[in-house]
Amino acid sequence: xxxxxxxxxxxxxxxxxxxxxxxxxxxxxxxxxxxxxxxxxxxxxxxxxxxxxxxxxxxxxxxxxxxxxxxxxxxxxxxxxxxxxxxxxxxxxxxxxxxxxxxxxxxxxxxxxxxxxxxxxxxxxxxxxxxxxxxxxxxxxxxxxxxxxxxxxxxxxxxxxxxxxxxxxxxxxxxxxxxxxxxxxxxxxxxxxxxxxxxxxxxxxxxxxxxxxxxxxxxxxxxxxxxxxxxxxxxxxxxxxxxxxxxxxxxxxxxxxxxxxxxxxxx
Numbered sequence: 508x509x510x511x512x513x514x515x516x517x518x519x520x521x522x523x524x525x526x527x528x529x530x531x532x533x534x535x536x537x538x539x540x541x542x543x544x545x546x547x548x549x550x551x552x553x554x555x556x557x558x559x560x561x562x563x564x565x566x567x568x569x570x571x572x573x574x575x576x577x578x579x580x581x582x583x584x585x586x587x588x589x590x591x592x593x594x595x596x597x598x599x600x601x602x603x604x605x606x607x608x609x610x611x612x613x614x615x616x617x618x619x620x621x622x623x624x625x626x627x628x629x630x631x632x633x634x635x636x637x638x639x640x641x642x643x644x645x646x647x648x649x650x651x652x653x654x655x656x657x658x659x660x661x662x663x664x665x666x667x668x669x670x671x672x673x674x675x676x677x678x679x680x681x682x683x684x685x686x687x688x689x690x691x692x693x694x695x696x697x698x699x700x701x702x703x704x705x706x707x708x709x710x711x712x713x714x715x716x717x718x719x720x721x722x723x724x725x726x727x728x729x730x731x732x733x734x735x736x737x738x739x740x741x742x743x744x745x746x747x748x749x750x751x752x753x754x755x756x757x758x759x760x761x762x763x764x765x766x767x768x769x770x771x772x773x774x
Contacts, residue, residue, distance in 0.1 A: 529725045529739035531746070534582050535696075537573060538689045544570045545686040552675055555668040560675070561652070567678055568643050571633055574682065580625060583688050587619040590695055611695070618688040625684055633681055638663070696724055702770040710763035712748040712771075720773075722746075728770035735763060 530536045548566040551559040573579065594612050597603050633639060642660055645651035654661040663671065705712060716722050727737045727748060735750045750767045751760035 527727045527729070527737050527739070529727075529741075529746075531723055531725065531741065531743045534586065535723045537577075537579060537582065538586075538693055540573055541570065541579075541686060541689050542693055544573070545682075545690065548679075552672065552679070557664040560664055560668075560671050563675055564639075564642060565646070567633075567675075567682070568639065568646060570682055570686070571630060571643075574630055574685065578627075580622060580627065580629070580685060583685055583692075584619060584622050586692050587615055587622065587688060590692055591615050591619065593699075594695075614691060615695075618684070618691060621684045622688060629681060633678060636678075639678075696774050697726065697772070700726075700772040700774040702726070702728055702772045705769055705771045707748060707750055707767040707769065710750045710765060710767055712769075713746070715745045716743065716773075718744075722773050724774040726772035726774065728772075735767060736760070737769075 528539070530539050544566045548563055548570065551562040551566065553559075591612060594608060594615070597608060598605070638659065641657060642652055645656055648656075650656075652660060663674075722743050725739055725746060725748075727739065729735060729737070734753055736753055738749045738751055740747050748771075749762050750769075752763045753760045
């Protein structure tokens with residue numbers, strides 16, 4: 508298991524080869540959706556346009572929607588325990604960067620302790636915010652958050668960026684512990700597997716997993732010049748990857764008939 512972050516050259520190489528990912532259980536699907544929204548939230552939060560602030564609020568509301576379904580807090584805590592136990596197994600193994608491993612463990616333990624201290628009603632301040640509630644209510648209507656529908660929202664968007672970011676920072680502090688922990692865990696899960704070279708015969712690759720092998724996430728890597736993309740289906744026990752040829756948005760993609768070489772990571 509890799510316990511060191513990739514260096515700059517490795518990161519560049521990774522960026523040049525797009526990864527297609529497929530979660531294989533409900534916990535991973537929830538975590539990846541949270542990561543998807545949280546990354547957008549942080550990106551838009553850094554920009555000062557009113558459109559960026561609108562997007563930030565939209566991401567916040569969608570994140571709240573996910574966090575209110577089931578006990579996500581408990582799922583995050585369980586995953587943190589699992590990752591901590593897995594990393595501790597490497598402490599006595601030779602060749603492991605003890606300093607880096609200690610840092611990772613320290614980060615995870617700190618995240619777990621922070622999650623444990625979070626009350627089960629941690630979202631209540633956001634739920635009780637009438638300002639956010641009014642935006643959420645109107646967001647279900649196409650165009651429902653425009654100026655004449657929500658004049659208060661429009662007025663707030665006209666405030667200086669410092670004022671808007673101050674309010675957003677208060678909301679961010681509510682979801683930050685969970686979202687930061689999810690980001691850290693997904694990075695560790697992705698780093699837990701080395702990509703291996705595979706070939707999809709006539710554009711299809713199938714695999715049945717051994718019963719004692721834990722598989723939660725698939726990562727398929729193709730060259731940037733490839734006109735193909737993978738369609739992945741399956742579960743923790745068996746999965747299928749079909750490579751489809753894409754040409755334009757006006758024509759339907761079809762499975763290629765060629766043998767396709769690709770890299771596969773089973774995390």
